[in-house]
Amino acid sequence: MYVATKGGERAIGAAHAWLDETRRGDTSLPEITAAQLAEQLGLAVDRVMAEGSCHDRGLAALAVKQSKGDLIEAAFLLRAYRTTLPRFGASLPLDxxxxxxxxxxxxxxxxxxxxxxxxPTFDYTHRLLDFSLAAAGGPRSGPPEAEASAxxxxxxxxxxxxxxxxxxEASIEAEPxxxxxxxxxxxxxxxxxxxxxxxxxxxxxxxxxxxxxxxxxxxxxxxxxxxxxxxxxxxxxxxxxxxxxxxxxxxxxxxxxxxxxxxxxxxxxxxxxxxxxxxxxxxxxxxxxxxxxxxxxxxxxxxxxxxxxxxxxxxxxxxNVEATGFVEHLKLPHYVDFQSELESVRTMRASVEKTS
Amino acid sequence: MTDSPTDTPNAPSDPPARRRWMSILARAQAAEIAERLDALPPPPPHRRLRGPETGLVMVRGRAGGDGAPFNLGEMTVTRCSLRLEDGVVGHGYVAGRDARQAELAALVDALMQNPARRPALEAAVIAPLAEAQAARRDAQARRAAATRVEFFTMTQMR
Structure with a gap:
């Protein structure tokens, strides 16, 4: 059971203002853009699209920025956004x-x-930190090309x-x-x-x-x-x-x-x-x-x-969005629930002490 | 209902040709389409019938790549339908959320349905866009080809 509580609005407002400030971080550094995230943290953006179940690089990158890089939070944001859009239909199965x-x-x-x-793979890399990436990168030479075979x-x-x-595979064409x-x-x-x-x-x-x-x-x-x-x-x-x-x-x-x-x-x-x-x-x-x-x-x-x-x-x-919802709901007020548990433990304790 | 987007007074030109140009427009940036349209005499005025509006299309895959269809996840899609003053209706359906791209795609779709206008549009808009897209695909294929593994059979060295 949940009890309505009042009086938290001011604290919530202040908490969110602080969240905004920590998201921005040190203002002497340039602010990152969603477009930069889409280009330079592409695999994080891909993961958010997959788990958010919505293919849109721009939206997924924005979600990564808004969530401060918490990718499950970002997937949640993307899932919430998709519910605001109408569905035009379904594609043909990808070939x-x-x-x-x-x-x-x-x-x-x-x-x-x-x-x-x-x-473009991480396989066969040595997994050594590349300190040349810590410095502002100059232009790197592009990857080599070769004749594409037909x-x-x-x-x-x-x-x-x-x-x-x-x-x-079963050759079924039923509507999934x-x-x-x-x-x-x-x-x-x-x-x-x-x-x-x-x-x-x-x-x-x-x-x-x-x-x-x-x-x-x-x-x-x-x-x-x-x-x-x-x-x-x-x-x-x-x-x-x-x-x-x-x-x-x-x-x-x-x-x-x-x-x-x-x-x-x-x-x-x-x-x-x-x-x-x-x-x-x-x-x-x-x-x-x-x-x-x-x-x-x-x-x-x-x-x-x-x-x-x-x-x-x-x-x-x-x-993970569903799992987060149920795990994280535990931090919401359960005051009345807990009051009854408290009562019950006190009663048990009292009866144990009486018999001993 | 004269404003229905499905209302096409001019019988739609042959589907394979229309499919081709609509698919090319779907892969083009709004600015690319606009820039190429600017090279032609201004198009006749048009009236929006629907949108531009953004929605979702459920993308499907197949179990095992070739089996039963399943729902992989959705993607954003923007569509627009419009009517030229001569009554021809054009449609644009493009991946993503760019309203301008969807409207320009619908405009070019409407214009392309007029056989008199088609050759100029094909030459100024569609063909150059197709060429740029083929070049992008080719560049990707050439990069991939450079990472193709060439196996050598080890021969005994004595």
Missing amino acids: TDRMAIQRRISATYKDLPGGQVLG EATPRVTEMLAREGLMQR GDLTREPLSFPADRPLRLQALARGDEGFLLSLGYSTQRGYGGNHPFVGEIRMGEVAVEFTPPELGFAIDLGDITVTECQMVNQFKGSRTEPPQFTRGYGLVFGHGERKAMSMALVDRALRAPELGEASDSPAQQQEFVLSHCD
């Missing part, structure tokens, strides 16, 4: 096969058609599927459920699970994915393919009746390849775990793919006794 690839790697095939493309970049999963060694319109109920089907995971907290999914690797519901994953780059978003305006491109967005996709022992109806083969996120979010896409595959345990006839395999546990707790 990641036609991605303009910036990065594409496979851990299962060295010489895959289209090649291994590293792109070679196709087929999906690794498709190459295996053609051999009959990879389970095909939308957890922003209907609250999740269990069991949730795979499209709903993927939506929840795509907006889920990176840290939570990373830990759950890691738990599957350490033996809690493991299924020996390989990175069939990770690709990152721009894809066109196609949309059919009702007044036109044909699809047009709304623009391009950057996404990261991970296809995890996992062995499957087979069942009475299906021969031994590989199955996939799938990750797809807004922006450049490789750790998140990989974690999502691990957890997606773990959550498929029941449909594949596997035991599902580990946390990552239990959809009610995973899906109810992966949303």
